[in-house]
Amino acid sequence: MTFLTLERLGKQYGNSLAVETISLTVERGEFVSLLGPSGCGKITTLQMIAGLVTPTTGSIILDGRDITHEAVNRRGLGIVFQSCALFPHMTVAQNVAFGLEMRGIGRAERDKRVADILALVQLSAMAARYPRQLSGGQRQRVAIARALVIRPPILLLDEPLSNLDAKLREEMQFELARIQRQVGTTTIMVTHDQAEALSISDRVVVMAGGRIVQADAPFQLYERPATSAISSFLGRMNRLEAEWRAGRAVVAGIAMPCEAALRPDGAVSLFIRPEKILLAGVGGGVVDGRVTSRFFFGSHWLYRIDTAVGALTVSVPNQGLKLEDVGDAVGLKWPPDSLRHGGGISGAEIV
Amino acid sequence: MTADRRLGHWTPVLLVLPGALLFTALVVVPLGLTAWLSVLDYDSATGIKDTVTLSHYTAILTDGYYLEIFWRTLRIAALTTLICAAIGVPEAYVLARMHDPWRSIFLVVIIGPLLVSVVVRAFGWSMLLGSTGLVNQALHAFGLGTVRLLYTETAIVVALVHVMLPFMVIPVWTSLQKLDPAIEAAAWTLGASRLTAIRRVVFPEIMTGLLSGSLVVFGLAASSFAIPGLIGGRRLKMAATVVYDEYMHELNWPVGAAIAIVVLLANMLIMLGYNRLVEARTRKTLG
Numbered sequence A: 001m002t003f004l005t006l007e008r009l010g011k012q013y014g015n016s017l018a019v020e021t022i023s024l025t026v027e028r029g030e031f032v033s034l035l036g037p038s039g040c041g042k043i044t045t046l047q048m049i050a051g052l053v054t055p056t057t058g059s060i061i062l063d064g065r066d067i068t069h070e071a072v073n074r075r076g077l078g079i080v081f082q083s084c085a086l087f088p089h090m091t092v093a094q095n096v097a098f099g100l101e102m103r104g105i106g107r108a109e110r111d112k113r114v115a116d117i118l119a120l121v122q123l124s125a126m127a128a129r130y131p132r133q134l135s136g137g138q139r140q141r142v143a144i145a146r147a148l149v150i151r152p153p154i155l156l157l158d159e160p161l162s163n164l165d166a167k168l169r170e171e172m173q174f175e176l177a178r179i180q181r182q183v184g185t186t187t188i189m190v191t192h193d194q195a196e197a198l199s200i201s202d203r204v205v206v207m208a209g210g211r212i213v214q215a216d217a218p219f220q221l222y223e224r225p226a227t228s229a230i231s232s233f234l235g236r237m238n239r240l241e242a243e244w245r246a247g248r249a250v251v252a253g254i255a256m257p258c259e260a261a262l263r264p265d266g267a268v269s270l271f272i273r274p275e276k277i278l279l280a281g282v283g284g285g286v287v288d289g290r291v292t293s294r295f296f297f298g299s300h301w302l303y304r305i306d307t308a309v310g311a312l313t314v315s316v317p318n319q320g321l322k323l324e325d326v327g328d329a330v331g332l333k334w335p336p337d338s339l340r341h342g343g344g345i346s347g348a349e350i351v
Numbered sequence B: 001m002t003a004d005r006r007l008g009h010w011t012p013v014l015l016v017l018p019g020a021l022l023f024t025a026l027v028v029v030p031l032g033l034t035a036w037l038s039v040l041d042y043d044s045a046t047g048i049k050d051t052v053t054l055s056h057y058t059a060i061l062t063d064g065y066y067l068e069i070f071w072r073t074l075r076i077a078a079l080t081t082l083i084c085a086a087i088g089v090p091e092a093y094v095l096a097r098m099h100d101p102w103r104s105i106f107l108v109v110i111i112g113p114l115l116v117s118v119v120v121r122a123f124g125w126s127m128l129l130g131s132t133g134l135v136n137q138a139l140h141a142f143g144l145g146t147v148r149l150l151y152t153e154t155a156i157v158v159a160l161v162h163v164m165l166p167f168m169v170i171p172v173w174t175s176l177q178k179l180d181p182a183i184e185a186a187a188w189t190l191g192a193s194r195l196t197a198i199r200r201v202v203f204p205e206i207m208t209g210l211l212s213g214s215l216v217v218f219g220l221a222a223s224s225f226a227i228p229g230l231i232g233g234r235r236l237k238m239a240a241t242v243v244y245d246e247y248m249h250e251l252n253w254p255v256g257a258a259i260a261i262v263v264l265l266a267n268m269l270i271m272l273g274y275n276r277l278v279e280a281r282t283r284k285t286l287g
Helices: A042-050 A092-102 A107-120 A136-148 A166-183 A194-200 A218-223 A228-233 B002-038 B055-062 B064-097 B102-115 B118-129 B134-141 B153-177 B182-189 B194-222 B226-231 B239-248 B253-286
Strands: A002-013 A016-027 A031-035 A057-062 A078-080 A154-158 A186-191 A203-208 A211-216 A238-245 A248-251 A254-256 A266-272 A278-280 A287-296 A300-307 A310-317 A329-333 B040-043 B047-052
Touching: A002 A042, A002 A186, A016 A042, A016 A057, A016 A186, A016 A211, A031 A042, A031 A194, A042 A154, A042 A186, A078 A136, A078 B182, A092 A107, A092 A136, A107 A136, A107 A166, A136 A154, A136 A166, A166 A194, A186 A194, A194 A218, A203 A218, A203 A228, A211 A218, A211 A228, A228 A266, A238 A310, A248 A266, A300 A329, B002 B040, B002 B253, B040 B253, B055 B064, B055 B253, B064 B102, B064 B153, B064 B194, B064 B239, B064 B253, B102 B153, B118 B134, B118 B153, B118 B226, B153 B194, B153 B226, B182 B194, B194 B253, B226 B239, B239 B253
Parallel strands: A031 A186, A031 A203, A078 A154, A154 A186
Antiparallel strands: A002 A016, A002 A057, A203 A211, A238 A248, A238 A266, A248 A254, A278 A329, A287 A300, A287 A329, A300 A310, B040 B047
16 A cells, blocks of 8 residues: 655756656555665655655655645654754753654653653663763664654654664664564665665665666565666676677677576676675686685675686685685686676666 | 972973963952052042042942942943844854855854944944934934934944944854754754744754853943943943043042942852853753
């Protein structure tokens, strides 16, 4: 059931187009991420939904009601700002209670709802503290509690975790996902961090140049990116320039096992993720190569391997198996379905 | 080792010494001399005597003439502070929301009054407010008749507000600069109207700037000399002008010194009390 609809939404600042046209539907209870590089229009889109920016074209329909021109303070959406934007002179409890106070909710119920939401974000013990006495992660949780306590139809998150350090960011991702699942509020999150978008959203909307490039479930998006721009934006990707001849892809005279397709003969770009390539003994794979460099990432190793078909990046999980040294000869193989064609739309790529 | 320790013992004293000497020479000694002068007896025929008396103080504090001047000084300074706050806070708010180059331009406009000599500025106001000045010409043109503006308390307050405004705008603007701009937006999204957001979220944050700005404006207004001297005229005296008169016209230095000491103590009392308010507030918001 469609809950929020953005209809050909656009925003123009003078002569510059911040958002060209966005059409998107969000289901009730869904967690949607807007992902893209800075300047792609994702923040403007969020601000238009929030009511902080008035769209130049298009409309926003929430639960069957047109809210395009409704004032921000009547829209009642919960928003978590990148900087948290907590009120510095108010305690945690006062911060959280502010939205309820504005709604004229009585003292007794206000206190109860504040206590409930602080318990949800596990900050009950901090109710009397001031924002400056909290850590970054705690501040973020107060901001989330403050946005959720008003029981908004939609929760909007503006790069909520970008100010946290890497370790804390990962913890907060899971925390955010837990809170969202528990409350069930429809959530739209803006982020430039692909790992964040992939790990906690139901659907990721990739934006570029003020438009939606692809909207899909995280796994689909990673496995079947619509364009090579998306594929290299989301994680690492190897690219091979091949010749398509009679139903087979050939690079430097070597036939590449790849996914089946019906396509005319000619040049084709092939893509494969580093973790899909497996190391085999020399001569035991599709192509042989020599390790030129090796990097350690903790959970995995990254090899650069020179082969007859070009340099490939291969990721190998750190499972305590035999390590290849720089200069070692190796064979490379992969399941045919992992080597994909550069989408059906080569040439029509955006960005 | 022992030599080091002895030197270490003296280090703080040596570090404080230059500042302490300067402070003693420029503040403590003149103040002490003024205080000493204020308790010396005076006779209009023979001048200052060597006998110590508190008669000047009792005379000042019981004489309606002086009490009226003290009261006027307090009233004018308080009114100037109030008006500066009422104009300065919105002005700073608008300034903080401006973008360059307008912000820089208006910052110069706001600081402008400080760049003009106080005497020139005061004469400028007396030309504007005089009986044939621009204001009265305008009133006359609208058939409203002339109003006596020059040599009134109103004129003094107007001229003081003009020069004191930057001292209010700058601290308030500074505290606004420190404010996260998303805070106001956060209040709106939680259901606050624009006015409520300013009152509940922005205002408490600039309170420190407002209080320290008021402190400066009040202090400067209460001790102002050139503006009440030139715009208030001979009759409308304020604390600083009456001290000047006692010294230069009456040649009664002890009474002048006594007035100066009384004004100083009164000012200090008001400002210290006010400062406690500021500090309590700061502790609460900034920790």
